Amino acid sequence: MMKRLSGIITLCSAVGLSGCFESAMPPPGSYSEVVVVTEDGRKGYLAGDVERHLTRTLNYYVDADQQFRIRHINASELPTASLDKNVVICGVADPTSLIGQQIADLLGEDAVARTREGQSNLFAKENYPGPGQFTLVVTAGTDSDLREVLDVRGEEMPDLIERSCRKRLRAYLMKNKRSKLSRRLYQTYGFHIEVPVFYRLLREEMNPAGIEIIRDGPVRLLGIFWLDWETQPTLKDAKKLYDARRDYVWQRYNGDEMDSTRTTFSLTKLGDNVAIKMEGYWSNSRSVAGGYYETYFMFREGDRLLWAVDVLVFAPGLPKHILFRELNAVAETFRFD
Secondary structure, three states, rough: HHHHHHHHHEEEEOOOOOOHHHOOOOOOOOOEEEEEEEEOOHHHHHHHHHHHHOOEEEEEEOEEEEOOOOEEHHHHHHHHHHHHEEEEEEEEEOOOHHHHHHHHHHHHHHHHHHOOOOOOOOOEEOOOOOOOOOOEEEEEOOOHHHHHHHHHOOOOHHHHHHHHHHHHHHHHHHEOHHHHHHHHHHHHOOEEEOEEEEEEEEEEEEEEEEEEEOOOEEEEEEEEEEEOOOOOOOOOHHHHHHHHHHHHHHHOOOOOOOEEEEEEEEEEEOOOOOOOOEEEEEEEEOEEEEEEEEEEEEOOOOOOOEEEEEEEEEOOOOHHHHHHHHHHHHHOOOOOO
């Protein structure tokens, strides 16, 4: 059964009311909150399994931050979720239960039939139940199958919600943006980045070459720099990438240093771009400051340039994830076509 599930679980995205979303404010509440709907709420057997996957702790080196906060409700309270940004509905597709009826109403009979046959188990719906909301349905034909779905693919749930949070947050941020600045940066340097009106250009220089945009209170900084580079980097080039950022930020950020013992590399994407992600800890003895950073390295074959998108926060004592969520929502607009 486990092997069969790993091959047949699919993700279906339904985009509705997108026109309304473009003109509407997001629903109240935080992107870091998720309401979980099950047949019996917190008292039910599924609540703990779902919460275990969604309450991921993120390591920001100086702080540990919980990705999402969870609120449990039972199926009869589902209408109250209409004011939440993120909703997870989890239950068996059984028409004799209230949660099963709600899942059938939401997905339709064809989707429910596929679920009972074991063909589809995760359904993501943007702008549902209303504009700016996201609903993830986790379902199966039987209790045992549903538990197995959670075991096999439960770790996907926070990633699906997080991607949607960044997408919706980005749509909100970009309702008012500095389009003239974006055009000038593209015409001058050959890359595109969308800049929300909340951010301003901090600096642009050519020695070393790069630009920074910033949002104050607390500080959220997004930097873009580029270096001559010969070939597409891989994870084997971790030391070269580390050295490249170390040299750059020492000059550019007035003496920033990095801790090589607290640095990791991974393969990822930034928007549509394949990237190597570097994350670690920065400090500055001149300003007695420090914190977590992420850098996304991308290679452009045509002109042999290594591009880097740098995001970092200085927010002592404050939660970090909501700030990095916003920065990454902006960073994902980067492209160099």
